[in-house]
Amino acid sequence: MTFAAIEEWQVSAPEGAPAGALVVAPPNLDAVARVLGWASEVGRPVLPWGGGTRMGPSGGVVPEVVVLTSQLTRVVDWQPDDLTLVVEAGALVDDVEAMLAERQQSAVLAERANGSTIGGMIASGASGYRRLRYGPTRDRILETVMASGDGRVFTSGGRVVKNVTGYDIPRLACGSLGSLGIIGQVCLKLWPVPESAATLDVTVDAFDGLYRPMALLETEDGAMAYLAGTAEEVAGQAAAVGAHAQPGLQWPMPLGGDVQIELRVPSPLTSAAVTQLRNAGATEFRAQHGIGLVAAEFDSWSSERLEELRTWAEGQGGAAVVLASPQSDIDRWGQAPGSVDLQRRVKAAFDPRRIMVPGRLPGGV
Amino acid sequence: MTLAADLRLVLGADRVLDHPLDLQIYAKDAGVTPGTVAAVVFPETTQEVAAVVRIAVVHEVPIVARGAGTGLSGGAVPTRPGLVVALTRLNQIWEVDEAAHTAWVGPGVINLELSQHTTPLGLHYAPDPSSQSACTIGGNVGTNAGGPHCLAEGSTVSHILAVELVTAGGDVLLLGGAAPDPIGLDLVGVVVGSEGTMGLVTKVLVKLTENAPEVRTLLLAFPTIEAAAETVSSVVAGGIVPAALELMDRPMIEAVENFKSCGFPLDAAAVLIAEVAGHPAAVEAEAQLVADAGAAAGATEIRIAATAAERDLIWLGRKSAFGAVAYAAPDYYLHDTVVPRTRLVEAMSGIYEIGERYGISMLNVFHAGDGNLHPLVAFDAKEPGMLEKVRAAADEMVKLSIEVGGALSGEHGIGLEKRDLMGEMFSAVDLDAQARLRDAFDPIGILNPDKVLPEGSRCFDFGLVANLDPESAA
Numbered sequence: 048m049t050f051a052a053i054e055e056w057q058v059s060a061p062e063g064a065p066a067g068a069l070v071v072a073p074p075n076l077d078a079v080a081r082v083l084g085w086a087s088e089v090g091r092p093v094l095p096w097g098g099g100t101r102m103g104p105s106g107g108v109v110p111e112v113v114v115l116t117s118q119l120t121r122v123v124d125w126q127p128d129d130l131t132l133v134v135e136a137g138a139l140v141d142d143v144e145a146m147l148a149e150r151q152q153s154a155v156l157a158e159r160a161n162g163s164t165i166g167g168m169i170a171s172g173a174s175g176y177r178r179l180r181y182g183p184t185r186d187r188i189l190e191t192v193m194a195s196g197d198g199r200v201f202t203s204g205g206r207v208v209k210n211v212t213g214y215d216i217p218r219l220a221c222g223s224l225g226s227l228g229i230i231g232q233v234c235l236k237l238w239p240v241p242e243s244a245a246t247l248d249v250t251v252d253a254f255d256g257l258y259r260p261m262a263l264l265e266t267e268d269g270a271m272a273y274l275a276g277t278a279e280e281v282a283g284q285a286a287a288v289g290a291h292a293q294p295g296l297q298w299p300m301p302l303g304g305d306v307q308i309e310l311r312v313p314s315p316l317t318s319a320a321v322t323q324l325r326n327a328g329a330t331e332f333r334a335q336h337g338i339g340l341v342a343a344e345f346d347s348w349s350s351e352r353l354e355e356l357r358t359w360a361e362g363q364g365g366a367a368v369v370l371a372s373p374q375s376d377i378d379r380w381g382q383a384p385g386s387v388d389l390q391r392r393v394k395a396a397f398d399p400r401r402i403m404v405p406g407r408l409p410g411g412v
Numbered sequence: 413m414t415l416a417a418d419l420r421l422v423l424g425a426d427r428v429l430d431h432p433l434d435l436q437i438y439a440k441d442a443g444v445t446p447g448t449v450a451a452v453v454f455p456e457t458t459q460e461v462a463a464v465v466r467i468a469v470v471h472e473v474p475i476v477a478r479g480a481g482t483g484l485s486g487g488a489v490p491t492r493p494g495l496v497v498a499l500t501r502l503n504q505i506w507e508v509d510e511a512a513h514t515a516w517v518g519p520g521v522i523n524l525e526l527s528q529h530t531t532p533l534g535l536h537y538a539p540d541p542s543s544q545s546a547c548t549i550g551g552n553v554g555t556n557a558g559g560p561h562c563l564a565e566g567s568t569v570s571h572i573l574a575v576e577l578v579t580a581g582g583d584v585l586l587l588g589g590a591a592p593d594p595i596g597l598d599l600v601g602v603v604v605g606s607e608g609t610m611g612l613v614t615k616v617l618v619k620l621t622e623n624a625p626e627v628r629t630l631l632l633a634f635p636t637i638e639a640a641a642e643t644v645s646s647v648v649a650g651g652i653v654p655a656a657l658e659l660m661d662r663p664m665i666e667a668v669e670n671f672k673s674c675g676f677p678l679d680a681a682a683v684l685i686a687e688v689a690g691h692p693a694a695v696e697a698e699a700q701l702v703a704d705a706g707a708a709a710g711a712t713e714i715r716i717a718a719t720a721a722e723r724d725l726i727w728l729g730r731k732s733a734f735g736a737v738a739y740a741a742p743d744y745y746l747h748d749t750v751v752p753r754t755r756l757v758e759a760m761s762g763i764y765e766i767g768e769r770y771g772i773s774m775l776n777v778f779h780a781g782d783g784n785l786h787p788l789v790a791f792d793a794k795e796p797g798m799l800e801k802v803r804a805a806a807d808e809m810v811k812l813s814i815e816v817g818g819a820l821s822g823e824h825g826i827g828l829e830k831r832d833l834m835g836e837m838f839s840a841v842d843l844d845a846q847a848r849l850r851d852a853f854d855p856i857g858i859l860n861p862d863k864v865l866p867e868g869s870r871c872f873d874f875g876l877v878a879n880l881d882p883e884s885a886a
Contacts, residue, residue, distance in 0.1 A: 211825055
């Protein structure tokens with residue numbers, strides 16, 4: 048059973064989408080809400096799909112409906128003098144950042160986004176390396192317009208940079224992985240791009256001597272510090288650590304393998320996390336010093352290795368999250384937080400029939 | 413047994429107040445609306461807070477969390493005879509992690525005392541409400557408090573990594589953590605700013621911020637308020653985000669000078685306080701950029717604080733604003749709305765027009781850099797009809813802010829004062845979503861009822877088929 052308009056919105060499945068599902072690309076957010084209302088009524092599990100770049104292991108979820116945001120790509124309102132941008136969720140991060148760069152502004156989303164959408168970036172809770180300087184993505188989502196799991200379109204937050212009017216649902220939407228509904232439009236807080244930037248080849252020991260860098264990364268090739276600010280500030284800081292400086296922010300290539308695990312630990316344990324991953328046989332890694340995030344790639348999958356990393360990270364109050372695995376029903380999260388019952392009720396507030404990626408959150412929420 | 417008797421069994425006699433005179437003191441916050449209190453308790457541990465919540469549930473008495481009572485929106489004022497849970501005695505600084513730049517603190521810790529405590533480590537707690545020498549971290553979490561330095565650093569929510577929460581059922585939950593991006597839904601982000609409607613926060617993990625190696629504070633005087641507002645817009649549009657950008661109009665300058673003598677120019681229509689902070693090489697250039705923007709807009713005087721003492725004097729002027737008003741008038745009503753920064757000039761002239769039309773005496777001091785307006789009305793509540801007039805003007809100012817694309821509140825919260833204006837910004841469907849979220853935390857409706865959401869927010873009961881056209885169903 049379906050409804051007439053949905054046939055018009057049906058499209059072929061994007062690469063990597065689950066086989067056998069009904070794939071639709073509704074023309075606007077109201078249409079998205081109609082699809083979700085219908086799916087709720089008939090009890091069909093739904094998977095929202097942006098650029099398909101950060102889907103992660105499915106956690107055993109078999110969606111029957113895949114909803115693409117590919118028709119929601121408008122830039123609704125950009126106020127450069129107010130440093131705010133209203134944009135639809137299906138717009139590509141790279142396109143939006145290229146547009147903003149014309150006025151030396153940035154939404155400070157993940158670097159090298161490669162086909163990721165604004166909505167996908169927010170729903171997956173992804174932040175860029177520059178979070179060290181500007182905070183995580185969730186600090187910059189001022190307003191969301193969403194279709195809830197039961198098909199209602201609602202707005203939360205506001206288009207101003209400082210706002211405490213009502214509950215902070217935009218923040219809740221960030222990292223919700225599609226479990227509440229589908230994000231259709233957001234207002235983002237922008238930052239001016241500093242006039243000068245440099246990438247420094249350093250050692251991890253030199254990180255402490257830098258004042259408010261953009262990012263401090265360590266990879267299998269060594270350590271890099273990213274600076275931005277006035278030309279004098281960047282040159283002065285580079286000279287003070289005596290490092291070779293390349294102009295601009297030269298970000299490493301993203302990891303791309305079939306087996307990826309990310310450790311999230313308190314920031315002073317970043318180096319310890321690198322050691323854990325190396326000992327576990329990581330071939331490549333991206334460590335964010337000052338943050339406590341280390342993502343790593345492995346040549347082969349091993350459940351025992353994952354368990355060992357999990358035991359260590361959870362023992363430090365963190366987590367070992369599976370970003371990619373050939374085993375599609377793998378437990379992506381490990382031990383669920385103590386608030387799992389509350390998380391379940393919060394999901395139900397937006398998705399009472401539990402059709403939105405059921406089981407995708409920790410604890411099978 | 414009575415509520416008070418049950419509470420005394422847990423807390424002892426001296427940490428439960430129910431004498432009418434005591435209750436009157438706790439019936440108000442720093443705003444203008446009084447409420448009704450059934451009892452006041454002073455728990456000292458998380459377990460005591462949980463026990464108190466369970467007792468209130470049994471007695472079906474609403475629970476209202478309270479910090480220092482500096483709130484201005486009635487968030488800590490019980491509307492029906494309620495149990496006020498004063499969290500001021502949970503005031504331990506449990507642990508400061510110098511390497512991680514974090515600290516576990518009790519909700520009763522005073523904002524400024526936390527920063528003073530971490531000063532020797534070169535760290536501070538960034539959100540700095542004007543009431544920071546009195547307000548508590550727990551209260552800041554409740555309202556998602558702001559302050560002048562939130563322009564560059566963000567409001568309270570950006571500085572809270574985890575909370576320990578006593579739920580409506582009296583359970584204790586840890587939300588968030590010291591590791592980045594805690595797995596699952598971001599419930600910390602929801603609890604911060606929820607004004608005690610989602611639980612009682614009994615411990616907070618805060619992020620600490622590195623003290624800037626160099627700071628420059630500027631005082632710019634302008635012949636018109638528009639010129640000052642234009643300077644704000646051109647600085648924001650000019651590619652830097654200063655640490656603070658605060659604006660004061662002439663009536664406020666006069667009040668402050670009468671109160672503290674900070675050397676503010678009395679002949680100016682407005683002054684702008686700008687602060688840039690960071691690496692020494694950047695601070696120099698950014699201070700120049702602000703000064704140039706001011707000069708271009710017609711600043712009559714540009715003062716750059718040369719010493720720490722001069723800087724402190726400028727900030728003393730800014731932070732004594734509310735004290736100065738209290739000194740000058742028996743009552744004041746402080747507004748808090750936000751407008752897009754590009755609409756500052758327009759919003760300010762609208763607000764002056766409203767003030768003139770109602771014939772009320774108004775002073776302005778506000779966080780201009782993020783468009784956060786604080787028109788302050790000085791009045792005497794004993795004058796018949798005055799409070800009603802002040803409230804009516806307030807409603808108009810809020811509606812004006814919404815009309816130009818703004819929001820009801822930037823940092824004080826909705827509480828009681830703005831609850832019934834929520835419909836100006838949100839549709840019935842929007843409010844219903846918020847009500848459902850709240851009910852997920854508090855299914856029995858015992859936590860700070862009547863706050864934030866207007867009555868009738870739950871009126872929507874959509875059939876799931878509402879989106880389906882039955883004709884086209886196949």
